[in-house]
Every structure is written in C-alpha cells, then in structure tokens.
Amino acid sequence: MATQERGTRSRHSILESAARVFDERGYDAASTNDILARTGLTRGALYHHFPSKEAIAVALVTAHSEALVVPDRAVKLQAVIDLTLEFAQRLQHDPVLRASVRLAVEQTSFSRPPQTAYEQSGAAILALLRQAEEQGEILPGVDIQEATSTIVGAFTGLQLMSQVYSNRADLPERIGAFWRFMLPGLATPGLLGRLHTTVTVPAEDV
C-alpha cells in the first residue's frame, strides 16, 4: 500500500514537472533530462511510469479532459458560462492544464490527434447546450453544434491572447466579455438578464 502510494506520488510528480517543462519550452524543446532534473527521480523510475516523452504528453492531454468539471446549475447556459470561467481561472495557475493547452495549440512532433483537446471541451459544452435547448433557454433557429465550435474556438484564441498580454491574469475578464457579446445571439431574451458572466457567481445555484 505504501509502495503504491509512493508510486502514485512519483507519477504525479513526473506529470507536474513535465507540465512545467512543456509549458515553458514547448514539446519539441523539452527533454526527459529537463523533466528528470525537476523531479529528482532516477531515469529508471521515470521509465517505470512513462516509456517516453510522448507517453507523458498523452497523460497530460488526458488530464485536460479531467479538468473539465461540469458545474451543476439549474440553468444550463449558466453551467456552460461557469465551465469556461472556471477553466479560465484554473489555466492561470494549473501547470498541467497550461501544458495541455500548449500541446493542443502548437504544431510539434507530438503525434496525438490534435483534435483531442477541442473535442473533449466540445463534448462537454455540446451536452450542456442540448440540455439548455430542451429547457427552452436557446433562441429558436440556433445551431448548437455551431455554437459549440464557436465557443471552443473563441476560448482557444482568447486564452492565447490573454497569455501574451497578461500571462492570463485578464483571462476571466476576456471570457466574460466574449459571453456578453455572444449571449444575445444564443439565449432567449427572458433569460438574458439572469445570466452572470463574471467569476463571482452567487453561492446559491442560479
């Protein structure tokens, strides 16, 4: 049991160190030596968990999907907004998430399908928009698949721009602004005034 715990801790330590190296240098410039230097583990211990740099990157991309926590909200459009705002906040600090986003955005020799990150986010948002549609929250005539792609694509670019301008400090504000422009073309008029687009969501469910 103690051995297993130690194993889980090493695995996590490798992932977090690798994430910092990938986030700072990008996939191609990162080496397993850099990663080892940060973990203090032996090469043997590293290869016990991950046979290659690519295997580490695959695990990081999976972590991206696990980070997509779907908030429980009665109003499903609010759940979509909060999902993006919470993801924005986690991107400010979480090295694993930052690395997974950089892996998704840059063209490198890392050979996983580059669609993965977009599809993971898209699936979570599309499911919520379907529920929103069933609950009558969506304007008639809106193509929710198109809305999903627009939200995922816009988020991708807004976080890149925010990284360049403020190391993502202003990301939640940029995402909030995006929603204020997007919602009148997406939500029914009666719902519009009830949706929050800032991080300070009231404690009670909307």
Added chain:
Amino acid sequence: MATQERGTRSRHSILESAARVFDERGYDAASTNDILARTGLTRGALYHHFPSKEAIAVALVTAHSEALVVPDRAVKLQAVIDLTLEFAQRLQHDPVLRASVRLAVEQTSFSRPPQTAYEQSGAAILALLRQAEEQGEILPGVDIQEATSTIVGAFTGLQLMSQVYSNRADLPERIGAFWRFMLPGLATPGLLGRLHTTVTVPAEDV
C-alpha cells in the same frame, strides 16, 4: 533598374520560401539551409537581403500587417466583417500570411514582441468600429475596445481550430458563424438584417 528588379524578386522569393518553411516546421525548427534549398540562391545572396533568420521573421510579421486590407464599405460593421472574411480566405492560400500567424501564435525563440500581430489587426478593427459607432451602427453601451479584443481573440482561435480540422478549408464558415452569434450583441437591431456574414458579398457596396 534590371538589377533592382532582380533584387526585389530575390527578396520576395526568400520571404515566400521562408514562409513555407516556417509554416511547416515552426520558427525554431526552421534553418536558413532549408530556406536556401528552396530559393536556389547562394548564402551570400540571402545575407545580402536578410542578416539572420530573425530578420526574415520580422519581415514576415510586417507582411501580416500589409495583408490587412480595409474594405471600403458604407456600413462600417460590414467592413469589419468583410475584413475578417477576406483575411480568412487569404489564410487558406497565402504562405506568407500563414507563416506570420504561426509566428504570432507559437512561443518560440523569435524575440519580437508577441503582441505585434494582435495589435496590427486590433488597430484596423478598432478604427472601423469607431466609425461604425459614429454612424450609429453600434448598440448603446457597447465597449468597442472590448469588442475589438473579442473579435481578434476569437478569430485567432477559430483559425487554429479550422487549421486542425480542415487545413482552414472551413475557416470562412467558422468566421461567418462567429459573426452571426456576435452581431446581436454588437449591432443596432435595424442594421442586423442588412449585414452579410458569408463570403459572397454582393458586388455593390452595402
């Protein structure tokens, strides 16, 4: 005169070859050898025009700004939409533009301020939105600086996503969809029905 023309042609040939190499491999993996191999020029001829790989990249980023042709439209919001749609179409085929966008989006050792590409696009769009506001095309209460950042950021991510899914074949459609969601939060209701969000803009000015 003949010499000068030959010089201009070599310069253009270097830029276009370099753009293809940067677009395919990224800045760090591209070498001046790769670029020379494509131009058929000597190293001396290359250095005559550009003292370094970085100097070529700087010239490519400048080309990005020159590609932002502001369409002449009576309705200034239509000019903004058409600017993005035309840029989307050029991104499908123009190697210089594709390379300049990749240089803007990826974190590499290229040391120019990464804001440059965002600011060039932002300045063109903001100027048009100011005119649109003066002409009464913008909803009251809209912050046009915020609208500009949202448009530039969303475009950046939508073109990345389109590149991954279709090598940018579906980019104009994705940009059109973005505008259909964005415009109800940006344009006055009377104008909404008159704005075109597809590439097939009628020949006469709107």
